[in-house]
Amino acid sequence: MIIKQISVFVENGVGGISEITKILSDNNINIRSAYVADTAEFGILRLIVTDTKKAEKVLGDSGIAVKETDVIAVEMSDTPGGLGGILDVLSDNGVNIEYLYAFVGKGESGALMVFKADDAQKAETVLENSGIVDINATSVYDSLK
């Protein structure tokens, strides 16, 4: 399924990320996944949180630059080749993956994979048609609560 990821600009320096996590916790927003990409000067913190809209608002109000992105989250089968199968389906259908990361979900297998595709809508359709994953698994929804 397509879910919302928020990207937050973080200046390098002591306490840069903790400032953000504090704002979220103060507003009772739970971080489901966090991933930092950085350069020597700054970082981009990618977050999946329990309440995206609220997170964007409270961070924006605190003067932090936030951007929303559509990403696809799927539950992985916890067997060898699980990830490879998904990637093959996407590449066979001409969907380019810009980045991916895993996080611990609440589903049966426990692992959720997040993909940023150049075309999220198409990626979702392709995966749904392939039958390789249950794109609408309730475990994904549960993991975001």
Added chain:
Amino acid sequence: MAIFQPEKECMDREQLKKLQLERLQATVKRCYDNVAVFRERMNEKGLTPDDVKSLADLAKLPFTTKQDLRDYYPYELFAAPMKDIVRIQASSGTTGRQIVAGYTRNDLDMWADAMARQLAATGADENSVVQVSYGYGLFTGGLGAHGGAERIGATVIPTSSGNTERQIRLMIELGTTHLCCTPSYAMYLGETINEMGLKDQLKLKAGIFGAEPWTEDMRMAIQESLGLVAHDVYGLTEIMGPGVSYECDKQNGMHVNEDMFIPEIIDPDTGEVLPEGAFGELVFTTITKEGMPLIRYRTRDLCTLNYEQCACGRTFVRMLKPAGRTDDMLIIRGVNVFPSQIEEVLLKVSGDEITPNYQIIVDRVNNTDTLDVNVEMSEKMLSDDVRSVKAIEDKIVNQLRSTLGIGAKVHLVNPKTIVRSEGKAKRVIDNRKLH
């Protein structure tokens, strides 16, 4: 110290005024006949060249501004046909576009005289070895000092700027006696030479340092570290380049080459000419230039003119070191930088309709000017991909370099983190304390 052209530099002031009036009248006529913009402005005021009957009549004439050099870029202010223009020099304007100046053969000749007077005032002659470490190129520093050094018959080493190790090696091996560069570079050279323990191998006697503001403390430090007498020099591309005024060995103000330029001090708000000795905006009228003569050019530099006779024997008026500017121009590593140039780059790169908030921080670290630009992130600039944000940062750096001609460090910061006073962000913080 020898005086290069005592018949001019020590001229009786009454005679000088006569010469100035003759030359002013000829220049006004030349501009009126050849520069349409000037003629229109004169006509608007109901003036013709015949109305300039005394030097006091100068105050009636219209001003010329840097904006004019932009508006009438490149050639509309030239008063000589292009076949007579033998050189173009340039300097940065208030926005991305440069302003240019054109020189005839006679103009280059006068310029060489002006810089030769400066060099002679520092004791240089045909036996001297003059190292010119100003940049050569569109910037007037290198070629300006070069012309003067050749005029006095010195041996010129045209090292241009940069490559400090080679500068020092040549200085020692070729026995440089006179050094021309920016004061901050002189500081840097001095420190490096002392660190290398080479000071006792220097033959330096004097230096001519200009193109950027510097303090008396810097003068002391340069004199001490390089073992020379440090002279200040003033100039601007619009009027000519370095040598518009020059400091003698008394080191107490810069003599304006008054047989070539008439200085005035005006109230920057009203444009009124201020009485002798008043502090205000410096205005120059060129009275010998053919290529691009300018009438009452507003330099935006704030200073005072001292008409007391100087102990050196020269009768030319002395201008004190400019103590500020009436606009927001910064001089960074000898280069003119306007905040509006930076603003334009940011607007273009951000892709937004409004310029992102920014702050320019200028400092001097290890005697070199530094330029840092903090830019607040906007949603439009932000991405989930760190590379595309980095690409925006790199683009700002590259465009600043090509627009300003100097490098800047760019820091992306979060929105609303640049401190605002009364709702308005303070755009420029200059920590150099030069005035």
